[in-house]
Amino acid sequence: MQFISRAQWGARPSRYKLTYIADTRGVKVHYEGTYVPPSLAAPDAHGQCAARVRAIQASHLADDDEDYSDIAYNLLVCPHGAVFEGRGAHRRTGANGTATLNSQHYAVCALLGSAGLTEPTPAQLAGLRDAIEYLRSEGDAGAEIKGHRDGHPTACPGGPLYRWVQQGAPRPGDGTGPGPGFAPFPGAEFFKRSPNSPLVTAMGRRLVAEGVAVYSVGPGPQWTEIDRRSYSRWQQRLGYRGADADGWPGRASWDALKVPKV
Structure with missing residues (x-):
């Protein structure tokens, strides 16, 4: 685990x-719930993550209505998989919604947004597992892994991350991905470059097989608005709503589609 202490990130x-707090039932997973720039996930952008954590703490300390003691989360996880110490272990969170909910579960926040960067990276999912296991070993957290929305009326932690929670919060590479013979996720930017690729055809055929495609002719290798509309229907089939069902493929929805290798 890449653990970054409060002193190291400048809390x-x-x-x-x-x-x-002596112990909890488990951990609740959160996201920022605002726009997070996709560039934060770039391999060379990790140097920006500590500043983002500092900005979250500053916004919480400036919130007179909530009157936070500190940054609300126990731990935060960046897209590069680093675990930032917030309130830390054996400290009641301020993020779960009520004093009772805050006492029942720790809170771990992914640096992930409701717009922009909405899909967790594999490194981030691994870091979230690291954070959960840290709170179990160092904070006596119980076995429960839930989303912020469990027990509180909120969209947090967003569709893609909540689906991962519902799957049991698997660590990437533990056998829960699409499996051998299926195409790995090529990245969101691949589709936004309007590719002409056999992979787009293979994806379209899977959308047809799932009964969500809206093609009049096709599918074909050129990514078009029809592909995006069809993929949006697939995301809605998976339970995504709003910005989470915008038709741009993400890792979790792609793995669930099981597109064959080409």
Whole structure:
């Protein structure tokens, strides 16, 4: 685990003394719920992550309505898989919605948005598992892994990340991906470059097989608006809504589609 302490990321002191908590039922997973630039996930962008964590803490400390003691989360995980110490283990979170909910589960936040960067990277999913296991070993967290929306009226942690939670929060590479013979996710930017590729044809055929395609002719190798509309229907089939069903493939929905290798 790549653990980044409060001192290492430059945390400000807590406003009030943090409440000790002996143990919890488990961990709840969160996201930022705002726009996060896709560029934050670039391999050379990790240097920006500590500044983003500092900005989250600053916004929480400035929130007079919530009157937070500190950054609300126990741990935060960036797209590169690093685990940033927030309130830390054995400290009650301020993120789950009510004092009761805050006492029942720790809170781990992915640096992931409701727009922009909405799909967790494999490194981020691995880091979230690291964070959960850290809170189990160092904070006596129980076995439960839930989303913020479980027990509180919110969209957090967003469709893609919540689906991962519902799958049991698997660590990438543990056998829960699409499996041998299936095409790995080529990345969201692949589709936004309007590719002409046999992979687009293979994807379209799978959408036809799933009964969600809206092609009048095709599918073919050129990515078009019809492909995006068809893929949006696939995302809706998986339970995604709003910006999470925008028709641009993401890793979780792609793996679920099981596109054959070409």
